[in-house]
Amino acid sequence: MAESAAQRIATIALPDRVGKYSIIRHVGKGSTGNVYLSHDPYVGRDVAIKVYDIEPDDDPAQTKVARKMFFNEAHMVGMLQHPNILPIYDAGEEDNKYYVVMEHVQGARTLAAYCRPDHLLPIDDVVKIIYTCAKALHYAHKRGVIHRDIKPSNIMLTRDNEVRIIDFGIALLRDADISRIEGVAGSPSYMSPEQIQAADITPAADLYSLGALMYELLTGFRPFRASTLSRLLNQIVFATPPPIHQLRADIPEDLEEIVAVSLQKDPSRRHSSAGDLAARLTRVYQGLRDQQQRIDNTEQFNLLRHLSFFHDFSVEEIREIQRAGEWREYAAGNEIVRQGDIDDRFYVIVNGKVEVESNGKAVGHLGNGDCFGEASYVADAKRTSTIRAADGVTILSVSATLLEQVSTACQLRFTRVFLGEMIRRLQGSSN
Numbered sequence: 001m002a003e004s005a006a007q008r009i010a011t012i013a014l015p016d017r018v019g020k021y022s023i024i025r026h027v028g029k030g031s032t033g034n035v036y037l038s039h040d041p042y043v044g045r046d047v048a049i050k051v052y053d054i055e056p057d058d059d060p061a062q063t064k065v066a067r068k069m070f071f072n073e074a075h076m077v078g079m080l081q082h083p084n085i086l087p088i089y090d091a092g093e094e095d096n097k098y099y100v101v102m103e104h105v106q107g108a109r110t111l112a113a114y115c116r117p118d119h120l121l122p123i124d125d126v127v128k129i130i131y132t133c134a135k136a137l138h139y140a141h142k143r144g145v146i147h148r149d150i151k152p153s154n155i156m157l158t159r160d161n162e163v164r165i166i167d168f169g170i171a172l173l174r175d176a177d178i179s180r181i182e183g184v185a186g187s188p189s190y191m192s193p194e195q196i197q198a199a200d201i202t203p204a205a206d207l208y209s210l211g212a213l214m215y216e217l218l219t220g221f222r223p224f225r226a227s228t229l230s231r232l233l234n235q236i237v238f239a240t241p242p243p244i245h246q247l248r249a250d251i252p253e254d255l256e257e258i259v260a261v262s263l264q265k266d267p268s269r270r271h272s273s274a275g276d277l278a279a280r281l282t283r284v285y286q287g288l289r290d291q292q293q294r295i296d297n298t299e300q301f302n303l304l305r306h307l308s309f310f311h312d313f314s315v316e317e318i319r320e321i322q323r324a325g326e327w328r329e330y331a332a333g334n335e336i337v338r339q340g341d342i343d344d345r346f347y348v349i350v351n352g353k354v355e356v357e358s359n360g361k362a363v364g365h366l367g368n369g370d371c372f373g374e375a376s377y378v379a380d381a382k383r384t385s386t387i388r389a390a391d392g393v394t395i396l397s398v399s400a401t402l403l404e405q406v407s408t409a410c411q412l413r414f415t416r417v418f419l420g421e422m423i424r425r426l427q428g429s430s431n
Contacts, residue, residue, distance in 0.1 A: 018049050018099050019092045037104060047089060051097055052278045070098040073168055080145065084136035086156065086166040090280040102166075107159040111152040111213070115222030123251065124288040125363040129155070131281040133210060138274035139205040144199075148201065150209035151190040152216065188229060189222045193265050204267035206275060211262025211270075218255075219247040223263060237265070255284045257270050300327060300350075304396070308369040309417060310422045317410040324402040331388040337387040338372065344400040346373040346418060350391030357386040365390060373397075374422050 009199050009422045013024050028035040033052040052070045074091035090101035114121045156164040192208035215223045223241035226232040258280050264270045271277040302394040304310050304318050348371045357362045
C-alpha cells in the first residue's frame with residue numbers, strides 16, 4: 001500500500017533547532033530538502049526554514065549540485081527585495097546542515113491548483129498574475145538574476161491573492177561562479193529551448209517559461225506534451241504548440257499573440273524584456289476590463305428597464321440614472337438604511353427583497369422595482385425606518401447631489417415616479 005504524503009511527513013525526524021531557530025513543525029518536502037515552520041523571536045514573525053539534503057556520503061555529483069543550490073539561495077539574502085518575490089531573510093550552516101530562512105505565508109497555494117481545464121482562473125486574473133510575475137522578474141533581471149525555473153508550483157498566491165515568486169535554487173547570477181550549475185537545469189515542460197540545448201542563458205529564458213505558464217493557465221494544457229522525456233524535449237526545441245484558440249475560443253487575439261511571442265524558439269524574437277511583456281499585458285488587461293464593464297453596463301441597463309419604476313423612462317434617461325447611480329449588493333441581514341441616520345440617497349430595489357423596521361419592529365417589506373429614501377427630499381431629515389436585506393439584494397442608489405447633474409427632463413421624471421411610489425405606499429398603509 002502506497003504511503004501517503006501525510007504519513008511520509010509524520011515519519012521525518014523533527015529537529016529541535018536549526019541554527020538559532022526553534023522548530024515548530026514540518027510543513028513540506030521539496031526536491032532539495034525539508035521545510036519547517038519556526039518563529040523568529042528577535043523580530044516577532046513566523047518563518048519557513050528550508051534545510052538542504054546535503055550528506056557527505058551521498059552521490060558526490062548530487063551533493064555538489066545541492067551545495068551550489070544552497071549557496072545560490074543564500075546569496076539572495078537581502079539581494080532581491082520586491083513585494084512579489086518571496087524574501088529570504090537568513091542563511092547558514094551548522095553541523096553539516098545547510099539552511100535558508102524565508103517568509104512563511106500562511107494559507108498560501110500555488111498556481112498548480114489552476115492548471116486543469118475544469119478549474120481555470122478568469123482570463124483577466126491570469127493576465128494580472130502574469131503581469132505581476134513579469135514586473136517582479138524585470139526587477140530581478142536588472143539585478144543580474146535569472147530564475148530559470150518558472151513553473152506553476154514556483155508561483156505562490158497568498159490568501160489575499162498576492163503573488164510571490166519562490167525557489168531561486170537554480171537561478172543564474174551574472175558574474176557569480178557559485179551560480180554555475182552544470183548541465184540541463186529546470187523543469188522540462190517549462191524550459192526554454194536554449195536551456196535544453198545547454199546554450200547561453202539570458203533573461204529571455206524566463207520569458208519563455210512565463211509564456212508556457214500563461215499557456216497552461218489559459219487552457220489547462222501545457223504547450224508540449226509527450227509520452228517520454230526525450231520526445232518532450234524534442235518538441236520544445238523543434239515543434240509549434242497547438243494554437244490557444246483551438247483549446248479555448250474566448251481568448252482575445254492580442255493575448256494569444258503575446259503568448260506566441262513568448263514561446264518563440266529564438267530568444268531574440270521574444271519580448272525585448274520582462275518589462276516589455278508587462279506593458280503589453282497592461283494593454284490587454286485594460287481591454288478586458290473595458291469589455292467587462294460594457295457587459296456589466298448592458299446587463300444593468302436590461303435589468304433596470306424591466307423594473308416597474310423605470311417603465312416611463314426613455315432609454316437615455318435610464319442610462320443617465322445608471323451613470324449617476326451606484327450599484328451595490330447586500331447579503332441577508334445587512335443594513336442598507338438605518339433609522340435616525342441622515343443622508344441624501346434615494347434607493348431602487350433591482351433584485352431581491354428588503355424588510356422595513358421601525359423602532360426595532362418589522363412593519364413591512366419591499367421587493368423588485370420598489371423604492372425608498374423619501375427623507376432625502378427634506379434637508380437634514382433623519383431616516384424614519386431601518387431597511388434591511390431580507391435575502392441577497394441588489395440596490396441602485398442615487399444621491400440627490402448627483403441627481404441634480406442629470407438632465408432636467410430626467411430629474412423631473414425621477415422625482416415624479418419616486419413621489420408617485422411614495423403616495424401609493426402611503427395610501428396602501430392607510431387603507
